[in-house]
Amino acid sequence: MPDNxxxxxxxxxELAGTLRSLVPSGLFxxxxxLRVVSVNREYCELCGKRAGDIVGREIxxxxxxxxxxxxxxxxxxxxxxxxxxxxxIADIRYPVPDSQSVRTLNVGIRVVGRGEQRRLLxxxxxxxxxxxxxxxxxxxxxxxxxxxxxxxxxxxxLNLILACVTSGSALGFNRAFILFxxxxxxxxxGKMGVGPAxxxxxxxxxxHLAGPSKTLKDVIESQSENPVVRDVHLEEMIxxxxxxxxxxxxxxxxxxxxxxxxxxDGRGAAAAEAGPLTPILGSHEYVVVPMVVxxxxxxxxxxxxxxxMVPITEEHVQLLTMFANQAGLALxxxxxxxxxxxxxxxxxxxxxxxxxxxxxxxxxxxLAAVGKMAAYVSxxxxxxxxxxxxxxxxxxxxxxxxxxxxxxxKVIVDEVSRLEQILTQVLVLSKxxxxxxxxxxINQVISDTCTLIGPDLQKKKIALEKKFGARLPxxxxxxxxxxxxLLNLFKNSVHAMRPGGKLTVSTGRDGEFxxxxxxxxxxxISKKLLDKLFMPFFTTKRKGSGxxxxxxxRIINDHGGRIEVASTVGKGTTFILYLxxxxxxxxxxxxxxxxxxxxxx
Amino acid sequence: MATILVVEDDKNQRVxxxxxxxxxxxxxxxxxxxxxxxxxxxxxxxxxxVLDIRMPGADGVxxxxxxIAVNKKVPVILNTAYTSYKDNFMTWAAEKYIVKSSDLSxxxxxxxxxxxxxxxxx
Numbered sequence: 001m002p003d004n005x006x007x008x009x010x011x012x013x014e015l016a017g018t019l020r021s022l023v024p025s026g027l028f029x030x031x032x033x034l035r036v037v038s039v040n041r042e043y044c045e046l047c048g049k050r051a052g053d054i055v056g057r058e059i060x061x062x063x064x065x066x067x068x069x070x071x072x073x074x075x076x077x078x079x080x081x082x083x084x085x086x087x088x089i090a091d092i093r094y095p096v097p098d099s100q101s102v103r104t105l106n107v108g109i110r111v112v113g114r115g116e117q118r119r120l121l122x123x124x125x126x127x128x129x130x131x132x133x134x135x136x137x138x139x140x141x142x143x144x145x146x147x148x149x150x151x152x153x154x155x156x157x158l159n160l161i162l163a164c165v166t167s168g169s170a171l172g173f174n175r176a177f178i179l180f181x182x183x184x185x186x187x188x189x190g191k192m193g194v195g196p197a198x199x200x201x202x203x204x205x206x207x208h209l210a211g212p213s214k215t216l217k218d219v220i221e222s223q224s225e226n227p228v229v230r231d232v233h234l235e236e237m238i239x240x241x242x243x244x245x246x247x248x249x250x251x252x253x254x255x256x257x258x259x260x261x262x263x264x265d266g267r268g269a270a271a272a273e274a275g276p277l278t279p280i281l282g283s284h285e286y287v288v289v290p291m292v293v294x295x296x297x298x299x300x301x302x303x304x305x306x307x308x309m310v311p312i313t314e315e316h317v318q319l320l321t322m323f324a325n326q327a328g329l330a331l332x333x334x335x336x337x338x339x340x341x342x343x344x345x346x347x348x349x350x351x352x353x354x355x356x357x358x359x360x361x362x363x364x365x366x367l368a369a370v371g372k373m374a375a376y377v378s379x380x381x382x383x384x385x386x387x388x389x390x391x392x393x394x395x396x397x398x399x400x401x402x403x404x405x406x407x408x409x410k411v412i413v414d415e416v417s418r419l420e421q422i423l424t425q426v427l428v429l430s431k432x433x434x435x436x437x438x439x440x441x442i443n444q445v446i447s448d449t450c451t452l453i454g455p456d457l458q459k460k461k462i463a464l465e466k467k468f469g470a471r472l473p474x475x476x477x478x479x480x481x482x483x484x485x486l487l488n489l490f491k492n493s494v495h496a497m498r499p500g501g502k503l504t505v506s507t508g509r510d511g512e513f514x515x516x517x518x519x520x521x522x523x524x525i526s527k528k529l530l531d532k533l534f535m536p537f538f539t540t541k542r543k544g545s546g547x548x549x550x551x552x553x554r555i556i557n558d559h560g561g562r563i564e565v566a567s568t569v570g571k572g573t574t575f576i577l578y579l580x581x582x583x584x585x586x587x588x589x590x591x592x593x594x595x596x597x598x599x600x601x
Numbered sequence: 602m603a604t605i606l607v608v609e610d611d612k613n614q615r616v617x618x619x620x621x622x623x624x625x626x627x628x629x630x631x632x633x634x635x636x637x638x639x640x641x642x643x644x645x646x647x648x649x650x651v652l653d654i655r656m657p658g659a660d661g662v663x664x665x666x667x668x669i670a671v672n673k674k675v676p677v678i679l680n681t682a683y684t685s686y687k688d689n690f691m692t693w694a695a696e697k698y699i700v701k702s703s704d705l706s707x708x709x710x711x712x713x714x715x716x717x718x719x720x721x722x723x
Contacts, residue, residue, distance in 0.1 A: 382682035382701055383611055389703020390617040411613045 026124035032081055034059050037119065059122065067094060067105075073122075076109055080120055084111045091127075103128045139164040139171075139323060143330050154334045155192075161327040162194040165303055171320060172310075173303035175281075179241055180299040181256060188252055188300065190241030193234050199307050240280045241302075250275030252288050256297040261289040261321050263312060277302065287312050289320045291328030298328050373426075380422050384415040425551060435478035435558050442507055442514050442579065443468040445479045449486040450505070453494065461499045467506035473581050475514050477559055482579075485555040488548035489518050489575050496522025496573065513561065513578040524569035533565060603648040603716050604628040608638040608664065609680075610653060618651065621705050627712075635664030643671045648719070649712060652695075654681035669694055676715050680708060 026043035028036055039054045039062075059077065060068045068074040071094075076087045092105040106125040113119055143160060158178055165176035175195025179188050247253045251262040251274045264274040264286050271284040278284070286304035290297040301324045305312065391408040399405065450464060457464055493503055497520050504519040525533065534553045556563050560580045567573040605627045607618045615631050622629045630645060632638040642650065650668060654661030665677060676696040697711045 379682040383614065386682070386701045386703050387611065387613045387617055390614070390621065390705060393703065393705075394617070394620060411616065415613060 025126040026122075028059060028062075028120075028122040028124075030059055030077070030081075030120040030122055032116070032118045032120075034077055034081060034120070036062060043124075063124075064094075064097070067092065071107075073107055076107075077120060077122065080109045080111050081118065084114070084118070086110045104131045140326055143323075143326050154331070154338065157327075157330050157334050158192045159194075161301070161323075161330070162192065164323060164327075165301060165320065166194055171303070171316060171323070173316075173320075174305045174307045176301060176303040177238065177241065178299060178301055179252065181245070181297060186245055188241075188243045188245055188256055190238035191299070193238050195234065196307060197233055237280055241277070243276060247275065249273070250277070252277050252300055252302065255288040255290045255300050259290050259292050259295075259297050261287060261317050261324075263287045263317055265312075282306065285309075285312055287317055287320060289317070289324040291324045291331065293325070293328040293332045298332060300324075301327070377426070381419065384419045384422075388412050388415045425548070435481055435555075437476045437478055439474040440477050440479045440482075442472060442475055442477070442482075442516060445477070445482050446486060446505055446507065446516065448479075449483045449490065452483070452487060453490040456491065456494050457503070460494060460497065460501070462494060462497055463500075463502045465502060465504045467504065469506070469508040472507060472509060472514055475579050475581055477579060478555075481555045482559070485552040485577075486516070486518075488552045492548065493518060493520035493522060493573070496520055496524075498522075509581075510578065512581055514581055516577040516579070517574060518577075519572060519574040521572040524571055525565075525567040525573055526569055530565065530567060534563075602626065602628045604630060604646060605712065606630045606632060606638065606641055606645070606647045606650045608632045608635070608650065608652045608661075610634060614653075618705075621709070622712075625709055625712075635661070635667065638664055639667045639671055642668050642675060647672070647675050649715060650675055650677045651680050651708070651712070652677055653701075654679050665694060676719065678708070678711055678715070 025046060027040040028043075029038040031037050035058055036055050039051050041051070044051050044054070054062055060074055063073065071092045072089060076089060079085065080087060087109045089107040092107060094103045094105050096103060104127050106127050108121075108123040108125070110121040110123075111118065112121060143157075143164065161178060162176050165171050166173050173195075175193065177193040178191045180191050181188050241252075243250050243252055245253045245256055251264060253275070255262045262274075264271055264278065264284070266284060271278045277286070277288065281302070281304055283304045283306040286302060289301045289303075291299045291301065301320065303312075303320065391412050395405050395408055446466070446468070450466070456462075490503070497503070501521045503521075504517075506517045506519075508515050508517070534549050553563055556577055556579070561578045564576045564578070565573065566576075605622055607615060607622070607629060609615045609618060609631070610633055612633075615633065619629045619631060630641055630647070632641050638650070638652070641647070652661055652665060652668070654665075661679070661681065665679070668675065668677060677694070678697045678699060679695045680699050680701055682701045696715055699708055699711060702708075
């Protein structure tokens, strides 16, 4: 089967690769006295010696002394020679002499044969490339996971990127800088940089690196413990990096515009022609890599090896390019997140301003209501007072005129009760009394109210028709308040009608509400006035206070219900009250929480 | 005998003013709203008008200008529960602005002064 065949090929390929990777960089066969019996060709090529120069010599003379002594290979070999026990030393950090590169080695010792025939098999395996690959992967992964973890502070991500570019065995640049394209897309400016301030500082760092192998996690953690040295020199360099993107003589500008990496290499003309970066960095070999996100260069990473002078290879440039795009994505996401946060804050602020404006408006409304209230009180209280006081003085002047005195006293009594009514209404409006809810049959409450309005109806010869719905559920209500609300509506209707008019009161059910409909055959209310109908102190009546309907509305609202009104001029007006069947107790809560402008008076 | 028109929407106050002004020796005519007031100014020989300024439906200020349109010589005393109308320039057309009180002596005094002033000119 072709599939089988393919998987077999894949397997063989993989096996071959594994075998190749197992072939060590150095392979020695030593005798019991630790003299080299044989050495592989690879090692000879690596150190540029002939096998004849190595065979027959003691291994301690052949290998670099630091490896034999400091890293314990000598001890391990002697122990193996005497006891026959194999050993394995992993992750030896070996600084290559006269170079700044540090290699990672695995050393294995196996024993074959006994006594005089005893032979030791010494393998030295350079695993640096594998370590690098692992580091590379962990670098990309750490940037990705920073995004995934929602760890999106811009500075954190910048630090992470710089740590990746400068630390470890994968890229290991001496210095790195991040530059950003500005919002207008016309300039590229330095944002952050990292690197040793001097060669001495660099040496200290390398000495540290030559120690136990570090993972990226270690690097980042040690960096957050000891934040990057922000020396003045570095800061000045970052500040100096501010370039126009139109400048063709600047590799940084070109890297952004052409969205491809530039490597500046060599002294003299080549470096000088690269533009202003060369004098700022003070180095002749560096790389500029754009950070491209969704086909747009958002910035660049500039890196060099000014202290170690390690050449920047094509592989480094490629890896840095790949990494830069990953970094760009992380930065863009951080930026988007920041914008989102800003937008959210803007919205919050706008909302706060609207709230403030609304409160101001309510306050103004409240003040206007206070003004109206003052005018209302001034007029409505003063008028009865004038009448009462005027007649009282008149009685005082002529106490002997008993007939007129009786008549005047009646006026005084009437006016006092009018004053009391006004006060009651104002009180209800300004300081609402908490409803006292009880289960009640709405038809009964209406009947009681009709009895109260009876005399007014007779006086004006107005017919009353009751159309009560049958089997209505009981409603949670304050019957006294509802009577007051209904009475106000009835009085309005009676007032609006000529003698001979008809008042129709009907009840019914509409979903979760019990409805009360009051229809009159009065003169009707114009559209313009309908809007103002429930406004406190609004009246068209000669003797009206403008309080009745607003009190009615308040009471119905306190019961969790609502009022609707429809009117045709010349034909009549219909009010419909909706009272919730269920929410008597809820209504208590809405009532206490309700803020009606006039409530503050 | 001078004739005084009292324009007042409050029934009990109409009774009060009628009583009190009759006692002062004036002939008193009553009107309960602005329209009636204008008609009575037109149809009668009125020497002075006492006008309540706040009458829903027909504003007192409007009534004042209507009265003046019919008879620009008749003096008008604004007798009102409000003080705020003092700022309305139309009320400057009135001879006097009095804030209503149960003590009618200020009203009576003003009526007398205005009528006394008027006499020599007639």
